[in-house]
Amino acid sequence: MATGSEAGKPAEVVLEWPKQDKKRMLHAVYRVGDLDRTIKCYTECFGMKLLRKRDVPEEKYTNAFLGFGPEDTNFALELTYNYGVDKYDIGAGFGHFAIANEDVYKLAETIKSSSCCKITREPGPVKGGSTVIAFAQDPDGYMFELIQRGPTPEPLCQVMLRVGDLDRSIMFYEKPLG
Numbered sequence: 589m590a591t592g593s594e595a596g597k598p599a600e601v602v603l604e605w606p607k608q609d610k611k612r613m614l615h616a617v618y619r620v621g622d623l624d625r626t627i628k629c630y631t632e633c634f635g636m637k638l639l640r641k642r643d644v645p646e647e648k649y650t651n652a653f654l655g656f657g658p659e660d661t662n663f664a665l666e667l668t669y670n671y672g673v674d675k676y677d678i679g680a681g682f683g684h685f686a687i688a689n690e691d692v693y694k695l696a697e698t699i700k701s702s703s704c705c706k707i708t709r710e711p712g713p714v715k716g717g718s719t720v721i722a723f724a725q726d727p728d729g730y731m732f733e734l735i736q737r738g739p740t741p742e743p744l745c746q747v748m749l750r751v752g753d754l755d756r757s758i759m760f761y762e763k764p765l766g
């Protein structure tokens with residue numbers, strides 16, 4: 589059974605580590621079928637801000653970066669629109685992004701009143717646990733887990749990917765990626 593590599597380290601070591609290691613996750617990039625539709629959805633439903641857009645006509649694509657703060661301090665979602673491509677097969681490997689929020693019940697109601705996202709799992713304690721979560725699906729089918737937590741400077745808190753061998757992935761993410 590894989591155990592998280594931090595499981596064996598005392599808390600103070602884990603807390604000290606980010607002060608020494610300046611590496612951090614900058615963004616996750618994925619393809620969407622309609623940039624303005626997704627930008628409107630993420631800003632109105634999740635409260636994200638559009639940080640920047642970059643059009644690359646010679647390569648026939650446009651990027652848009654969104655998040656809950658500036659890129660030099662916060663994680664960002666990098667959307668890619670390829671000219672003329674309006675939908676993608678997301679596949680089973682991608683699980684969800686997670687957004688921390690102080691009132692998931694209220695956020696779910698906001699999302700239900702939108703015309704772009706839908707709540708696919710009502711707010712309530714996670715199966716087998718007590719944390720209140722809900723799931724929302726965006727216009728392209730990407731999933732967002734809404735996790736009830738106290739205030740945080742970085743609400744965009746997790747990316748869930750399904751892997752075939754947990755120890756192998758932990759080894760890769762810890763060693764080459766640091």
Ligand SMILES: C[C@@H](O)C(=O)SC[C@H](NC(=O)CC[C@H](N)C(=O)O)C(=O)NCC(=O)O
Nearest residue numbers: 683686709713714715721733735746748750
């Ligand atoms: C830790 C928190 O961020 C989670 O995502 S746990 C949510 C839980 N996850 C799974 O069940 C993963 C296994 C599943 N077979 C999969 O591949 O997605 C979840 O989705 N719970 C459902 C619920 O309704 O609580």
Ligand SMILES: [Zn+2]
Nearest residue numbers: 686733746748
């Ligand atoms: Zn999750």
